Amino acid sequence: MYQRIKNKLDLEIVKESLKTEKVEDAVLKRIRELVEVLDREYGCCRGSSDMGGYVLLFTERETYECYISKLMECYHLEKNLSEYTERISGTEDGRAWQEELYLLSSDDALVLVYPAGQE
DSSP: OEEEEOSHHHHHHHHHHHHHTTOOHHHHHHHHHHHHHHHHHHOTTOOTTSTTOEEEEESSHHHHHHHHHHHHHHTTOOGGGOSEEEEEOOOSSOOOEEEEEEEEETTEEEEEEEEOOOO
């Protein structure tokens, strides 16, 4: 399963269901930080096609692997050309999470968050 989160309201709506899917507080905190930046810079009432971008959260590694090539093709991106890639630290169960930023245009970004695997 995956969630498209474009602002704090979206995050609040899906937050409880994400906890049942074992998305840790450290990951939710990082997603909150990301959407706060988007809300501050582009407005909290953005529509899905408005500028600013969104976070795409994959709760399972298998779902990420299934859809990543389709996402890269849809947005004309190369997997190895992200602006940055980093691990989300502070998870309690030791499960590693990855965050990747892709710029879609000068005012539009896609942030992927997913359980890390062996890259």
